[in-house]
Amino acid sequence: MLAPVKVAVCMKEVPAAAAPKRIDPGTKRLDRSVEGALNDFDTHALEEALRLKDSAAETEVVVVSMAPERASESLRKALAMGADRVVLVSDEAAAGSDLVATTAVLAAALERESPDLTLFGQQAGDADGAVLWAAIADRLRLPMISQAASLELQDGKVRSKRQTEFGYDVLEAPLPCVVAVSDAINDPRYPSLKGIMGAKKKPQDVVSLADLGVEPGRAGEAGSRTAVLALAEPPSRGDSRRIEDDGGSAATEILSYLTERKLL
Amino acid sequence: MNYDLSEEHALLRRTVREFAEQRIAPVAEELDREHRFPYEIVAELAELGLMGIPIPEEYGGSGGDTLGYALSIEELTRIDSSVAITVAAHTSLGTMPILLYGSEEQKRKWLPDLASGRKLGAFGLTEPDAGSDAGAAQTRADLRDGHWVVNGSKIFITNAGTDISGCVTIAARTSADEVSNVIVPNGTPGYDISAPLEKMGWNASDTRELSFVDCTVPEGNLLGPRGQGFRQFLEILDGGRISVAAMGVGLAQGAYEQALGYAREREQFGRPIAKLQAVSFKLADMATEIEAGRQLVYKAAWLKDQGRPFGQEAAMAKLYTGILSNRVVNEALQIHGGYGYMEEYPIARFYRDQKVLEIGEGTNEVQRMVIARHLGL
Ligand SMILES: Cc1cc2nc3c(=O)[nH]c(=O)nc-3n(C[C@H](O)[C@H](O)[C@H](O)COP(=O)(O)OP(=O)(O)OC[C@H]3O[C@@H](n4cnc5c(N)ncnc54)[C@H](O)[C@@H]3O)c2cc1C
Ligand SMILES: Cc1cc2nc3c(=O)[nH]c(=O)nc-3n(C[C@H](O)[C@H](O)[C@H](O)COP(=O)(O)OP(=O)(O)OC[C@H]3O[C@@H](n4cnc5c(N)ncnc54)[C@H](O)[C@@H]3O)c2cc1C
Numbered sequence: 037m038l039a040p041v042k043v044a045v046c047m048k049e050v051p052a053a054a055a056p057k058r059i060d061p062g063t064k065r066l067d068r069s070v071e072g073a074l075n076d077f078d079t080h081a082l083e084e085a086l087r088l089k090d091s092a093a094e095t096e097v098v099v100v101s102m103a104p105e106r107a108s109e110s111l112r113k114a115l116a117m118g119a120d121r122v123v124l125v126s127d128e129a130a131a132g133s134d135l136v137a138t139t140a141v142l143a144a145a146l147e148r149e150s151p152d153l154t155l156f157g158q159q160a161g162d163a164d165g166a167v168l169w170a171a172i173a174d175r176l177r178l179p180m181i182s183q184a185a186s187l188e189l190q191d192g193k194v195r196s197k198r199q200t201e202f203g204y205d206v207l208e209a210p211l212p213c214v215v216a217v218s219d220a221i222n223d224p225r226y227p228s229l230k231g232i233m234g235a236k237k238k239p240q241d242v243v244s245l246a247d248l249g250v251e252p253g254r255a256g257e258a259g260s261r262t263a264v265l266a267l268a269e270p271p272s273r274g275d276s277r278r279i280e281d282d283g284g285s286a287a288t289e290i291l292s293y294l295t296e297r298k299l300l
Numbered sequence: 301m302n303y304d305l306s307e308e309h310a311l312l313r314r315t316v317r318e319f320a321e322q323r324i325a326p327v328a329e330e331l332d333r334e335h336r337f338p339y340e341i342v343a344e345l346a347e348l349g350l351m352g353i354p355i356p357e358e359y360g361g362s363g364g365d366t367l368g369y370a371l372s373i374e375e376l377t378r379i380d381s382s383v384a385i386t387v388a389a390h391t392s393l394g395t396m397p398i399l400l401y402g403s404e405e406q407k408r409k410w411l412p413d414l415a416s417g418r419k420l421g422a423f424g425l426t427e428p429d430a431g432s433d434a435g436a437a438q439t440r441a442d443l444r445d446g447h448w449v450v451n452g453s454k455i456f457i458t459n460a461g462t463d464i465s466g467c468v469t470i471a472a473r474t475s476a477d478e479v480s481n482v483i484v485p486n487g488t489p490g491y492d493i494s495a496p497l498e499k500m501g502w503n504a505s506d507t508r509e510l511s512f513v514d515c516t517v518p519e520g521n522l523l524g525p526r527g528q529g530f531r532q533f534l535e536i537l538d539g540g541r542i543s544v545a546a547m548g549v550g551l552a553q554g555a556y557e558q559a560l561g562y563a564r565e566r567e568q569f570g571r572p573i574a575k576l577q578a579v580s581f582k583l584a585d586m587a588t589e590i591e592a593g594r595q596l597v598y599k600a601a602w603l604k605d606q607g608r609p610f611g612q613e614a615a616m617a618k619l620y621t622g623i624l625s626n627r628v629v630n631e632a633l634q635i636h637g638g639y640g641y642m643e644e645y646p647i648a649r650f651y652r653d654q655k656v657l658e659i660g661e662g663t664n665e666v667q668r669m670v671i672a673r674h675l676g677l
Contacts, residue, residue: 112311226319229349229362232311 041189041211042096043085044151046142046172047078047114049107050162064264065132066162072103072110077157079117081217083224084187085155086118096120100145102130102138108240115235116227122240123149129245129252135171137259142168143175144248153194156216158183169216179209182216309368316372319348320379328380331504332649335496337462338383338504345383346417351390355399359407361415366539366601370546374597377550378557381653382504384547385660389458389505390414392540393661394421397469397481401524401532410467410483419466424454424484424510425533432666434471435530439512441472441482446519448472448482450490450512456660460486461493461508468510471529474522479529483521490515501652537661538611541618542604544661545597548621549590551657552628555650556586559632562645566637573635582631590628593621612674619667622658629654 051057055070082099089095099114101107102125111122125145133141146154154176159166173180184196185204192211197204199218209215227235245255253259277293279286294300305313324341331338345351353369355361369391376384395414398406398421413419430436439452450472460468467485474480484491494509524532560583563574573579596617603610633640633651640647658664 109307109310112307113314116311116315226348227311227315228347229312229353229364229368230357232308232315233363235311236308 041088041092041152042098042149043088044098044100044146044149044154045078045082045085045114045119046146046154046156046168047082047099047101047111048075048157048160048162049073049101049103049110050075050160059267061267063132064267068104072107074110074113075157075161077159077161077219079114079157079224080219080221081155081157082114082117082119083222084217085153086225087222088153088189089118098123098149098151100142100149101125102133102141102145104131105242108242111240112235113227115238115240116231117225118227118231119238121238124240124242125245125248126242127245127255129258130255132257132260133255134260134262135165135167136261137255137257139168139171139175140254140259141245141248141250143172144250145243146172146176148248150212152211153189154178154212154214156214158216158218169214173214176214178212178214180214180216181207181209184215184217185220187215187217187221305371309371312364312368313371313375315348316350316375317378319344320376320383324376324379324383328382328504329643329646329649331380331382333503333643335503337506338386339463341383342386342417342420342464345387351387351417352395352411352415353391355391355395355411355415359399359415360412366542366604367598370542370597370601373543373546374550374553374594377547378554380504381547381551381650382502384550385502385505386420386459388540388543388547389422390417390420392543393423393536394459394467394469396539397423397523397532397536398483400535401481401528406483406520406523413466418464420459420462420464421466422457422460422468423533423536424457424460424468424470426456427453428455432663434533435479437471437473437479439470439472441470441474441480443474443519447516448474448519448521450482450484450515450517452512454510456497457508457510459506460510461496462506465506469523470510470512471533474526474529478527480526481523481529481532482517483523484512484515484517488515488517500655501649502656503652538614539604540661541614541667542597542600542610544657545593545600545614545617545621548618548625548657549594549597551650551654552586552590552593552621552625555625555629555632555647555654556583556590558645558647558650559583559586559635562639562647563635579635582635586628586631589624593617593624596620612671615662615667615670615674618662619664619671622664622667625654625657 049072052071052073058067060067085097089097097119099119099122105126125141156169181196183198185199186197188195193208195208197206279289349362352361353364357363373384373388398410414421425434427437441448441450465486467483469481469483471479472482490513492511497507563579564572566573600610600613600617629651633647636647639645
C-alpha cells in the first residue's frame with residue numbers, strides 16, 4: 037500500500053500539430069495565436085501521475101502550467117484524463133519569458149503547492165529545450181531524475197530506470213523530488229466521455245504573478261536573461277544527391293558511393 | 301444563434317479524432333482486406349464510454365447527448381466506416397429500442413451490458429421479402445404457454461453474429477394485423493445465424509442472415525405494448541438516421557481530405573494538380589457541400605436534444621448526406637487518378653464503403669417518401 041502523495045505535473049500548451057507554425061519576425065517569437073494543444077510529451081508525465089492515483093485513490097494530481105488564459109481549453113483535456121485540478125499562471129507580465137524567467141515563475145507556483153513529486157515531460161514540442169526541469173530542480177534545490185523510463189514509489193523514495201544507449205541506469209531519490217519522464221514510459225490514456233463531461237466541474241485556478249509573490253521584474257521580458265538577436269533559415273545542403281529506389285537498386289548505389297570514397 | 305460547439309463537444313470531437321487517427325487508421329486497411337471484426341477497437345471504444353454515448357449513466361451508458369453521439373460517429377467514419385457502423389448500429393438500433401420501450405426490468409437486465417460495450421446489440425427488421433416495405437414483415441411470434449415462439453427469417457442484420465453479440469430485437473407479427481418487437485438473446489435454441497455475408501464494403505462490420513425455427517423466448521421479452529412494433533421501429537429509424545447522416549458527413553470529410561492532400565502532392569504538367577482550376581473547383585465544391593450537410597446533421601441532432609420533433613430533419617440530413625458522400629467520394633477518387641483505383645490508397649475503401657449510406661436505414665427513395673409525408677403530401 038502506497039502512502040498518499042501529492043503529484044504536480046508541469047504541462048505546456050504548444051501549437052497543435054495541425055496548426056501552421058510561424059515565427060513573428062517582429063518579436064522573433066513563435067506565433068502562439070494558432071490553435072493550441074497539450075504538449076504530447078507532457079501527457080506521458082500526466083499518465084504516470086494518474087497511474088499513481090489509480091493505485092492509491094487519495095493521491096492528488098495537480099497540473100501546473102504557465103500560459104495565456106486561453107490555454108485553459110487545452111488544459112481541460114488534462115482534467116478529462118483524470119487530473120484533480122489545474123493551476124494556470126497567466127499574466128501579461130509573463131509574456132516573452134525565457135528559461136530563467138519561466139523557471140522563476142513555475143518554481144514559485146510549485147513552491148506554493150509543495151508537492152511530494154513533480155513530474156515533467158522530456159521536452160516541449162515547440163521549443164524542444166529539454167532543459168526546464170533541470171533549472172526547476174536547481175531553483176527548488178531538489179534531487180532530479182531525467183529520461184525516466186519507469187517510475188515506482190516506495191517508502192518515501194522514487195525508483196526509476198533511465199534509458200541510456202547501453203541499457204538502463206536504475207536511480208533512486210528521496211521525496212520530494214523532480215522527475216522528467218521519457219516518452220517511452222507509457223501510452224497515455226484517452227479521456228473517456230464521462231471524464232470529458234466531468235472536467236468542467238473541476239477547479240481551474242488562474243493565478244497572477246502577484247498571487248505567487250513573483251515580482252514583475254523577474255518574469256517576462258524584464259526577467260529574461262537572453263535575447264533573440266536574429267533568426268535565419270537553416271542553410272540548404274548544397275551538394276547532396278538524391279537516390280531513388282527502384283526495386284532495391286538504392287542499396288547497391290549507396291554501397292558503391294561509400295566504397296568509392298573509401299568510407300567503408 | 302450560436303454555431304460554436306460547447307467545450308465538452310469540442311473536446312469529445314478532438315478525442316475521437318485522435319483515437320481514430322492513432323488507433324484505427326493504422327489497422328483499417330488490414331481489417332477491411334481480411335474481413336475481420338474489430339474486437340480490440342470495440343473494447344477500447346467501450347473503455348472510453350463510446351459504446352453507449354446517449355444512454356443514461358444509471359443504465360451503464362455515458363449520459364451524453366445526440367450531438368455528441370453524431371460528432372463521434374462523424375469522426376470515426378472520417379477514418380473507417382466499418383468501425384463507425386458497428387458503433388452506430390449497436391447504439392441507435394441495438395440499444396435504443398430497449399431504452400425507449402423497455403420496462404424498468406428489461407432495461408436493468410439488458411442495458412448495462414450493451415451501454416458499456418461488453419455486449420453488442422442488433423435490430424432485425426429487414427426480411428428477404430420486406431425491405432423498404434418493412435411493415436410487410438412475415439416473421440411470426442406466437443404466444444404459447446407464456447412464451448413467444450418465433451418462426452421466420454431476417455436479412456442484412458448488423459452486429460448479430462459477433463462473439464460478443466448479446467441479443468437482437470426483431471419485428472414480428474404477433475397476429476395477422478399486428479407487429480410487435482421481441483428481444484431474442486443470442487444462443488437461444490432455434491435462433492440460427494448465417495456465416496458473415498460477403499459485401500462490397502463495410503467489410504470489417506458484421507452482417508448476417510438470421511433464421512428462427514420454433515425459437516422460444518419468455519413472454520416478458522416483448523418490448524412495450526403488444527402491437528406497437530410498427531410505430532416503435534419508425535421512431536427508432538428516425539433516430540438512427542441522424543447517425544447514418546453523420547456517417548455521410550464523416551465519410552465525405554475523410555475522402556475530401558485525402559483528395560486535398562493528394563492534389564497538393566501530385567505533379568503533372570510541371571505543377572501540383574491542385575493548381576489546375578478543374579481540380580481546385582472540385583475541391584471547393586466538396587468543401588462547400590460538406591459544410592452544408594454537416595449543418596443539416598447537427599440541426600437534426602440539436603432538435604432531438606431539445607426534445608423537439610426531428611423526423612423530417614433527420615430524413616433530410618440522411619438523404620442529403622447520402623447523395624453528398626456519393627458525389628464527394630467519386631470526385632475524390634477521380635482526383636487520385638489510377639492510384640485511386642488501387643487498394644494501396646484508402647480512397648478505394650472509402651469508395652466501396654460509401655454506397656450503402658444511400659441504402660441502409662431507408663433508401664434515398666424512402667427518405668423522400670418520409671420527407672414528402674412530413675410536407676403533407
Ligand atoms: C527571449 C525569449 C522569449 C521567449 N518568450 C516566450 C513566450 O512568450 N512564450 C513561451 O511559451 N515561450 C517563450 N520562450 C521560450 C521559453 O524560454 C521556453 O519555452 C522555456 O525556456 C522552456 O523551454 P522549452 O519550452 O524548450 O521547454 P523544455 O525544457 O523542453 O520543457 C520540458 C518540460 O518542462 C515543462 N514545461 C515547459 N514549459 C512549461 C510551461 N510554460 N508551463 C508548465 N510546464 C512547462 C513541460 O513538462 C516540458 O515537457 C522565449 C524564449 C526566449 C529566449
Ligand atoms: C450492409 C447493410 C446492413 C444492414 N443492416 C441492417 C440492420 O442492422 N437491420 C435491419 O433491419 N436492416 C439492415 N439492412 C437492411 C436495409 O435497411 C435494407 O436493405 C433497406 O431498407 C432496403 O431494403 P431492400 O434491400 O429490401 O431493398 P428494396 O426495398 O427491395 O428496394 C429496392 C429498390 O426499390 C426502391 N423502392 C422500394 N420501394 C419504393 C417505393 N415505394 N418508392 C420508390 N422506390 C422504392 C428502393 O429505394 C430501392 O432502390 C442493412 C442493409 C445493408 C446493405
